[in-house]
Amino acid sequence: MAESASHENIKLTFPVKEHNKSRLSGKIRYWWSWLVAGSMILLIAMPAMIFLSLIDRRMWLFPLCKWGARTWLRTCGATVTVKGVENVDPNRSYVFASNHRSYLDTATLFFYAGPKMGLVAKKELLKVPIFGQGMSFVNIIAVDRSNPERAIRSMEKARQVMDDGYSFGVFVEGTRAMPGELLPFKKGAFHLAFQTGSPIIPVAIKNTDWMMGKRTGVAYAGEIEMVLLPPIETAGLDPDADLMDVLLQTREAIASELSNDYGRQDTRD
Numbered sequence: 001m002a003e004s005a006s007h008e009n010i011k012l013t014f015p016v017k018e019h020n021k022s023r024l025s026g027k028i029r030y031w032w033s034w035l036v037a038g039s040m041i042l043l044i045a046m047p048a049m050i051f052l053s054l055i056d057r058r059m060w061l062f063p064l065c066k067w068g069a070r071t072w073l074r075t076c077g078a079t080v081t082v083k084g085v086e087n088v089d090p091n092r093s094y095v096f097a098s099n100h101r102s103y104l105d106t107a108t109l110f111f112y113a114g115p116k117m118g119l120v121a122k123k124e125l126l127k128v129p130i131f132g133q134g135m136s137f138v139n140i141i142a143v144d145r146s147n148p149e150r151a152i153r154s155m156e157k158a159r160q161v162m163d164d165g166y167s168f169g170v171f172v173e174g175t176r177a178m179p180g181e182l183l184p185f186k187k188g189a190f191h192l193a194f195q196t197g198s199p200i201i202p203v204a205i206k207n208t209d210w211m212m213g214k215r216t217g218v219a220y221a222g223e224i225e226m227v228l229l230p231p232i233e234t235a236g237l238d239p240d241a242d243l244m245d246v247l248l249q250t251r252e253a254i255a256s257e258l259s260n261d262y263g264r265q266d267t268r269d
């Protein structure tokens with residue numbers, strides 16, 4: 001094993017980029033983006049789900065959802081630049097371990113990380129009408145972290161999907177962080193990687209916190225930068241001895257990339 005990453009699994013803070021955009025225009029774009037999202041779900045996704053269920057072709061919804069993710073990003077005024085594609089072998093399955101500061105991250109990771117992509121999501125999304133029912137159509141697996149047995153079953157389902165050649169994206173903080181924050185990482189993504197012997201791709205997503213940050217209620221046009229960092233292998237490693245080391249390596253890779261724009265500081269509660 002490589003030497004353990006130097007940082008602990010604690011909250012880090014980074015300065016948030018400043019801008020001079022109008023808050024009123026940001027609120028208008030924010031609510032417009034959700035109106036478009038709701039319309040796509042009601043007018044396109046719901047009829048498609050019913051039809052595909054009747055003909056037993058549920059996975060045909062996948063390309064439609066990819067289109068929906070890209071269309072929604074454009075509605076939000078987002079352009080996306082992806083760096084580090086040379087680190088990803090299209091013939092392998094990976095666990096993409098990403099930071100998470102915005103709803104924009106989900107659409108970005110789902111559309112741009114690869115053609116055969118699933119996501120691990122919070123169980124609360126199952127309660128969203130239509131969207132929650134459609135999650136299983138496109139390999140979005142909900143995890144109930146409050147119930148260990150259900151969480152294990154969800155990870156087993158994800159493992160089976162990966163055996164079919166899919167990769168999985170996981171927001172390893174477990175929830176959206178506030179603008180400028182990197183929260184402590186959860187272990188679920190790393191258990192999945194160790195169980196499948198899949199490499200982990202650390203993913204740093206930048207700028208989404210000021211474009212549509214948590215609890216800001218605004219959406220601004222801008223450029224999302226998604227950086228796919230070199231893979232961290234898990235095959236042949238012992239989860240009991242090595243999992244935390246791999247988690248810290250992944251965290252250090254993401255934190256270092258985020259700090260390329262600004263400095264960082266540890267925040268201990």
